[in-house]
Amino acid sequence: MSWYELIQTAIAIRRELHKIPEPCWKEVATSAFIGKRLDELDISWRPCAKTGIVAHIAQGQRGDHLALRTDIDGLVLAETATVPWKSTVQGCMHGCGHDGHMATMLATAEWLKKHEAALPGPVSFLFQPAEEGGYGARAMIADGALEGVDRIFGWHNWPNIPFGKAVCPAGPIMAANASFKIVIKGSGGHASQPELCGDPVLAAAALTLGLQQIVSRRLPPQQAAVVSVTSIDARSAETVIPDQAVLAGSVRMETTGDLQLIGELIKSTSQSIAAGYNAAAEVDFSPRYPAVVNDATEAGRVQDILGEVLGNCWLHKETAVPLMASEDFSYYLEKVPGSFAIAGAGDGGLFSIPCHNSCYVFNDQLVEPMVRVMVRLTGVCTK
Ligand code: NI
DSSP: OOHHHHHHHHHHHHHHHHHSOOOTTOOHHHHHHHHHHHHHTTOEEEEETTTEEEEEEOTTOOSOOEEEEEEOOOBSOOOOOOOTTOOOSTTOBOOSSHHHHHHHHHHHHHHHHHTGGGOSSOEEEEEEOOOSSSOHHHHHHHTTTTTTOOEEEEEEEEEEEETTOEEOOSEEEEOEEEEEEEEEEOBOEETTOGGGSBOHHHHHHHHHHHHHHIIIIISOTTSOEEEEEEEEEOOOOTTEEOSEEEEEEEEEESSGGGHHHHHHHHHHHHHHHHHHTTOEEEEEEEEOSOOEEEOHHHHHHHHHHHHHHHOTTOBOTTSOSSBSSOOTTHHHHHHSOEEEEEEEEEOSSGGGSOTTSTTOOOOGGGHHHHHHHHHHHTTOOOO
16 A cells, blocks of 8 residues: 555545534444444454544554544534535534544554554554534543553644644643523513513623623733623514523633633623613523643644644744634643644635535545654654
């Protein structure tokens, strides 16, 4: 098998996987596909965290035990792109490129298996389910995926960064997130008699604006944060002021520890604004994924290899880090040192359509350099 064949096979596999996306915790066919491929490659594996898989090679080697991770879940999203390998599952698509991550991992495993004797230490391949909000990484860790592992690496494709560029900072690379739900309880009545009501609709409108003051007025300007109200539900009839309104939204912070502070500010802001409208606010604040924080040494290692593979100008300086998106790779990095890289896929056209858009298309050109990066991280040559 030549390097060229390895990559062409990976791209073909990527397109096969694209046809059979499955959402969070339902990755049954995906897992079976991966298991079958690992069998063909004579790589030992076991199921992990229900629909996940952990595969191992070079287990007898003495050096550092490395883990490489890919996510395997698709999105609940109907694909509208007209690619020949379009999703065959109605209402579900690989809209985040996890098919590309999986194919890259399988090609990496194939190459390393062929060069197993050259590996200085064991390598584990983590095929992780439920990255999209399902805490798959936490479940993989609970099921022993990190046992004996010294260092871990992962990556994500990024359409908003040009192909051939990447980011992999020492420190935070992706934000911590949280969600919130605010129930504004007023008192309804006739639209013609507002003086007899506590209007939750007006309170919800004021609160939506008021919450924007948390980032602009309550946090230091240097602190990166996002508070987005994404839903307001106060359905009623034209002549009826309702009893309640429900707001929901999402929060992103550079550091996990500061999520609690935002939670408290959302609560106090909600209560004081609601009171001004003769209503009350009940706030449910739920921290979700922690921030993804790269180990400085391990990020440095990846930076060096990105330079070798993509060239000296690999760093996309225009991309501010951390990205305010979130990733459950953070849970691995809380346990062992490692690093997560974001690799550009954009071409200014089709491949620049963002992840989670129904027209998103994974850029297959990324497979080759990323297999190279992952293989080199293990200490094995790529040509
Ligand atoms: Ni993703």
